[in-house]
Amino acid sequence: MQYIAYRTYWRGSLVPPLIDQHITDVATARWGAVRNPRLAEIVRALIGHLHDFARDVQLTEQEWATAMDWLTRAGQISDDKRSELILASDVLGLSMLVVEMNYALHPGATSAAVFGPFHIEGSPELEFGADMAYGVPGEPLYIVGTVRDLDGRAIGGATLDVWQADADGMYEAQLDTAEARLRGKYTSRPDGTYCVRTVAPRGYSIPMDGPVGELISRTGISHFRPAHVHFRISAPGYEPLTTHLFQKNAAYLESDVVFGTKADLVVEFQRRPPGSTPDGRTSDVPWLLATYVFVLQPLP
Ligand code: BEZ
Numbered sequence: 001m002q003y004i005a006y007r008t009y010w011r012g013s014l015v016p017p018l019i020d021q022h023i024t025d026v027a028t029a030r031w032g033a034v035r036n037p038r039l040a041e042i043v044r045a046l047i048g049h050l051h052d053f054a055r056d057v058q059l060t061e062q063e064w065a066t067a068m069d070w071l072t073r074a075g076q077i078s079d080d081k082r083s084e085l086i087l088a089s090d091v092l093g094l095s096m097l098v099v100e101m102n103y104a105l106h107p108g109a110t111s112a113a114v115f116g117p118f119h120i121e122g123s124p125e126l127e128f129g130a131d132m133a134y135g136v137p138g139e140p141l142y143i144v145g146t147v148r149d150l151d152g153r154a155i156g157g158a159t160l161d162v163w164q165a166d167a168d169g170m171y172e173a174q175l176d177t178a179e180a181r182l183r184g185k186y187t188s189r190p191d192g193t194y195c196v197r198t199v200a201p202r203g204y205s206i207p208m209d210g211p212v213g214e215l216i217s218r219t220g221i222s223h224f225r226p227a228h229v230h231f232r233i234s235a236p237g238y239e240p241l242t243t244h245l246f247q248k249n250a251a252y253l254e255s256d257v258v259f260g261t262k263a264d265l266v267v268e269f270q271r272r273p274p275g276s277t278p279d280g281r282t283s284d285v286p287w288l289l290a291t292y293v294f295v296l297q298p299l300p
């Protein structure tokens with residue numbers, strides 16, 4: 001009985017059954033001696049899972065070499081503006097899983113979503129309703145609302161760091177430009193209100209010219225993200241919130257390649273005729289209005 005189970009599992013291989021497990025045991029014991037207990041815990045679990053993975057799929061040496069080459073190229077194509085390994089984590093669902101595990105959501109608080117690779121630090125500080133498109137063409141979009149706490153109280157002085165792609169799906173970080181474009185930092189007013197003026201985002205493809213794109217191209221998986229605007233909101237005493245707002249009924253909402261879409265982050269972009277806008281000005285052209293209340297949770 002023992003013998004049959006062993007032969008079935010190893011598909012007829014003559015490898016003695018305990019040698020491979022012995023390597024795992026020795027490796028986990030050795031790495032268990034790492035001085036930092038948390039690092040020891042992480043590395044031991046990593047070894048256990050990696051070895052089990054290799055056993056489960058009966059990894060061949062050729063497949064192992066292909067994986068090492070893929071990881072090497074992912075590192076080589078990365079620089080200070082691009083991380084192919086973070087992109088890999090995003091498309092495999094790992095980034096969003098880590099977000100979910102670490103942003104323990106109180107009922108009523110706004111959901112978090114992946115940070116993504118295209119945020120730029122030090123965006124210009126903008127007034128209520130100032131235009132963060134800086135002339136980039138597109139349909140005018142106002143995102144207005146309030147920042148509140150779990151009890152509905154207004155949070156004044158919150159910083160809303162906002163960024164998005166242009167109509168071609170390109171972020172400033174992907175372009176060779178010295179000027180800030182499609183990003184800005186707004187501050188909520190004492191009554192919690194904020195007003196972002198921008199242009200409507202469009203859905204876009206993640207970068208497909210590297211090893212991640214190569215892998216996705218070998219599948220039928222969509223490589224698009226639905227139209228969205230990124231926010232990182234912080235206020236003293238509250239947990240910083242990194243999230244997106246998605247346009248309701250946008251393409252790819254159901255198939256976001258990085259698993260970022262959440263029902264409470266989907267908002268209607270209402271079409272408005274020319275006329276007065278939320279910043280007290282007048283628009284000569286039709287514009288879009290999205291209204292959203294961000295709810296922050298207190299620091300633990
Ligand atoms: C983004 O939304 O900017 C993004 C997130 C993850 C991977 C690629 C892009």
Ligand code: FE
Nearest residue numbers: 116165228230
């Ligand atoms: Fe994005």
